Amino acid sequence: MEVDKKEETASDSSEQVVNPWEVSAKDGGKIDxxxxxxxxxxxxxDESLIxxxxxxxxxxxxxxxxxxxxxxxxxxNEVLDEYERGDKFYLYTGRGPSSEALHLxxxxxxxxxxxLQEAFKVPLxxxxxxxxxxxxxxxxxxxxxxxxxxxxxxIIACGFDVTxxxxxxxxxxxxxAFYKNMVKVAKxxxxxxxxxxxxxxxxxxxxxxxxxxxxxVPSFPSSFPHLFPGNDKLxxxxxxxxxxDPYFRMTRDVxxxxxxxxxxxxxxxxxxxxxxxNGKMSASDPNSAIxxxxxxxxxxxxxxxxxxxxxxxxxxxxxxxxxNLEVDIPVKYLSFFLEDDTELEHIKKEYGEGxxxxxxxxxxxxxxxTEMVERHRMARAAVTDEMVDAFMAVRPLPTxxx
Amino acid sequence: xxxxxxxxxxRLQELQIDYSKYEHxxxxxxxxxxxxxxxxxxxxxxxxxxxxxxxRYYIVSAMVDTKVDMKVLSQRLGLGKGGIRxxxxxxxxxxxxxxxxxxTPFAVINESARDVSxxxxxxxxxxxxxxxxxxxxxxxxxxxxxxxxxxxxxxxRDPVYVDLEANPVVGKDQPPxxxxxxxxxxxxxxxxxxxxxxxxxxxxxxxxxxxxxxAASAKPSxxxxxxxxxxENSALLVFKDPEKFVEEILDKTSALLLSEMxxxxxxxxxxxxxxxxxxxxxxxxxxxxxxAYSEGFYAGTHSQPKRPQ
Numbered sequence: 001m002e003v004d005k006k007e008e009t010a011s012d013s014s015e016q017v018v019n020p021w022e023v024s025a026k027d028g029g030k031i032d033x034x035x036x037x038x039x040x041x042x043x044x045x046d047e048s049l050i051x052x053x054x055x056x057x058x059x060x061x062x063x064x065x066x067x068x069x070x071x072x073x074x075x076x077n078e079v080l081d082e083y084e085r086g087d088k089f090y091l092y093t094g095r096g097p098s099s100e101a102l103h104l105x106x107x108x109x110x111x112x113x114x115x116l117q118e119a120f121k122v123p124l125x126x127x128x129x130x131x132x133x134x135x136x137x138x139x140x141x142x143x144x145x146x147x148x149x150x151x152x153x154x155i156i157a158c159g160f161d162v163t164x165x166x167x168x169x170x171x172x173x174x175x176x177a178f179y180k181n182m183v184k185v186a187k188x189x190x191x192x193x194x195x196x197x198x199x200x201x202x203x204x205x206x207x208x209x210x211x212x213x214x215x216x217v218p219s220f221p222s223s224f225p226h227l228f229p230g231n232d233k234l235x236x237x238x239x240x241x242x243x244x245d246p247y248f249r250m251t252r253d254v255x256x257x258x259x260x261x262x263x264x265x266x267x268x269x270x271x272x273x274x275x276x277x278n279g280k281m282s283a284s285d286p287n288s289a290i291x292x293x294x295x296x297x298x299x300x301x302x303x304x305x306x307x308x309x310x311x312x313x314x315x316x317x318x319x320x321x322x323x324n325l326e327v328d329i330p331v332k333y334l335s336f337f338l339e340d341d342t343e344l345e346h347i348k349k350e351y352g353e354g355x356x357x358x359x360x361x362x363x364x365x366x367x368x369x370t371e372m373v374e375r376h377r378m379a380r381a382a383v384t385d386e387m388v389d390a391f392m393a394v395r396p397l398p399t400x401x402x
Numbered sequence: 403x404x405x406x407x408x409x410x411x412x413r414l415q416e417l418q419i420d421y422s423k424y425e426h427x428x429x430x431x432x433x434x435x436x437x438x439x440x441x442x443x444x445x446x447x448x449x450x451x452x453x454x455x456x457x458r459y460y461i462v463s464a465m466v467d468t469k470v471d472m473k474v475l476s477q478r479l480g481l482g483k484g485g486i487r488x489x490x491x492x493x494x495x496x497x498x499x500x501x502x503x504x505x506t507p508f509a510v511i512n513e514s515a516r517d518v519s520x521x522x523x524x525x526x527x528x529x530x531x532x533x534x535x536x537x538x539x540x541x542x543x544x545x546x547x548x549x550x551x552x553x554x555x556x557x558x559r560d561p562v563y564v565d566l567e568a569n570p571v572v573g574k575d576q577p578p579x580x581x582x583x584x585x586x587x588x589x590x591x592x593x594x595x596x597x598x599x600x601x602x603x604x605x606x607x608x609x610x611x612x613x614x615x616x617a618a619s620a621k622p623s624x625x626x627x628x629x630x631x632x633x634e635n636s637a638l639l640v641f642k643d644p645e646k647f648v649e650e651i652l653d654k655t656s657a658l659l660l661s662e663m664x665x666x667x668x669x670x671x672x673x674x675x676x677x678x679x680x681x682x683x684x685x686x687x688x689x690x691x692x693x694a695y696s697e698g699f700y701a702g703t704h705s706q707p708k709r710p711q
Contacts, residue, residue: 143482159688160692375682384696386697389699
């Protein structure tokens with residue numbers, strides 16, 4: 001059984017804080033991912049697993065796997081074992097629709113999930129936690145529902161296949177079999193346990209207390225009787241950012257007691273903010289992030305003005321010492337989004353040894369991001385309300401494993 | 403063509419509305435206007451031209467000192483927190499038929515502005531005279547609110563005065579108090595043909611305290627889904643029309659071929675083509691498939707599924 005540590009509260013900045021509602025590094029430094037893996041009790045995603053994925057899917061593993069963006073997991077090896085034996089799985093990911101403004105950091109789990117869907121040919125459920133945002137961000141019900149639909153459009157624009165994807169919003173879908181599972185899960189988690197895992201206190205309203213089962217039960221196929229009728233043993237794989245781990249530790253703890261398989265997880269690190277302050281990109285600071293609605297000009301400006309550079313102060317010094325690749329944001333971003341491994345290595349070498357200047361790196365990054373954002377924008381423009389309705393309709397997906 | 407200032411002034415005279423006129427060089431801000439029209443003549447106004455996500459437009463006319471909080475206003479109108487923003491320049495020209503720096507309650511005299519909601523600062527009512535532009539920013543007129551009311555009634559509008567600084571609770575049991583002033587009709591403002599449509603960027607720079615509407619943002623705002631410019635419409639056909647779909651694929655392939663011609667080895671070239679184009683084309687194909695499915699689904703369900711307002 002996994003150990004659940006109570007996460008420290010924000011006032012204590014001498015420890016790093018990682019939970020679904022707050023991410024900050026220790027003493028204003030970087031997030032220590034090794035410590036996190038230790039603390040949470042999950043596994044590192046190593047080379048051998050990545051090779052296995054390559055073999056099983058007969059295609060190059062996604063750039064996020066190659067570059068260690070998705071770096072931790074729980075039971076991913078078991079999922080691969082079963083897949084090899086012919087037992088498929090389904091994917092589950094989600095978004096809390098708190099704002100209309102989506103930035104690149106938000107897209108990362110979706111880009112990766114899309115790759116998993118294509119590579120393994122498996123179905124996907126996407127949960128929009130409009131109820132969570134209504135409660136935590138104090139939005140009106142209507143506003144959170146509206147945001148959920150708007151975000152659904154950006155999600156669809158990432159390229160999901162409608163014949164294999166079910167998108168649902170909590171306000172619309174909770175009920176029936178889904179709710180029955182929620183109650184089953186809720187019965188297994190005491191108030192004290194919930195307070196320990198999520199840091200709730202006597203001041204928090206009971207809505208928050210009762211939310212975790214909502215995010216837990218999509219891991220169980222019986223929550224979706226229209227998709228997986230009679231297939232109660234179907235395994236679930238959850239790609240998510242590592243700050244969501246607490247929800248699923250709780251879920252994995254409860255699953256065996258309900259006679260369900262534990263969901264497997266594959267977890268990513270945080271996408272750094274442009275200015276590289278500790279923590280992650282924040283939707284509330286427009287200059288910390290590149291938005292999917294930014295124009296080419298905006299992207300260029302933001303990269304040039306705000307992207308934290310590891311280059312040296314003067315050209316001479318730079319040519320002598322080279323750039324500090326550890327802190328350089330443009331290189332970090334390129335490692336997320338530049339597909340070509342060879343080119344990235346080349347840039348790292350030349351820049352790190354002082355022969356390439358920050359301006360060139362930033363220019364290349366601007367190109368890569370602009371292309372990505374343009375493509376997204378184009379796809380987003382093609383998403384109509386009818387398409388959202390289709391993705392969100394409670395309907396069977398007969399070809400979901402093909 | 404819209405009403406000119408002379409038309410308007412003539413109309414005011416016909417209605418026997420008492421006003422004083424001040425001519426001055428064109429002014430774009432209240433500060434500038436204040437240089438030429440002193441406060442003894444009346445109280446200056448700031449005028450905001452706003453738009454919500456459903457293409458409904460509003461003129462908010464307030465005393466310069468009145469704090470207009472856009473978030474609160476948006477909530478009071480029942481549009482949620484971020485539901486309202488400055489309207490773009492083309493809406494100014496198309497709907498109000500005035501130029502930049504010239505938003506004024508009098509703009510509603512134009513037919514094109516019939517669906518624009520006009521909200522006036524309650525504090526105007528206590529002032530002897532208030533100052534507005536009569537459709538042109540090289541003139542200012544001061545008049546009493548009773549004169550303004552008479553003008554509005556003459557064009558069959560009810561004057562609406564609102565306490566703009568109030569911040570009432572809006573919730574389940576306290577409906578938004580200004581929701582009744584939301585226009586029942588939305589207006590589609592066609593985008594100018596030489597600008598490619600872009601999704602409106604979050605308006606980070608504009609604050610409600612700006613004195614004249616910042617329609618200075620030249621970026622066209624994308625109306626909520628319905629109207630797309632001719633340019634964008636044809637670009638989107640690629641997801642619907644088989645011929646355009648194939649054309650796009652051949653175009654991109656040829657372009658890449660031509661740009662990579664320097665590679666002597668044809669096999670390496672085909673490898674590059676595959677590598678570079680496969681992800682792009684897969685995305686294109688998935689969206690094509692999604693569109694086809696959605697259209698079939700819609701047809702199959704026969705009726706419009708319920709959507710939240």
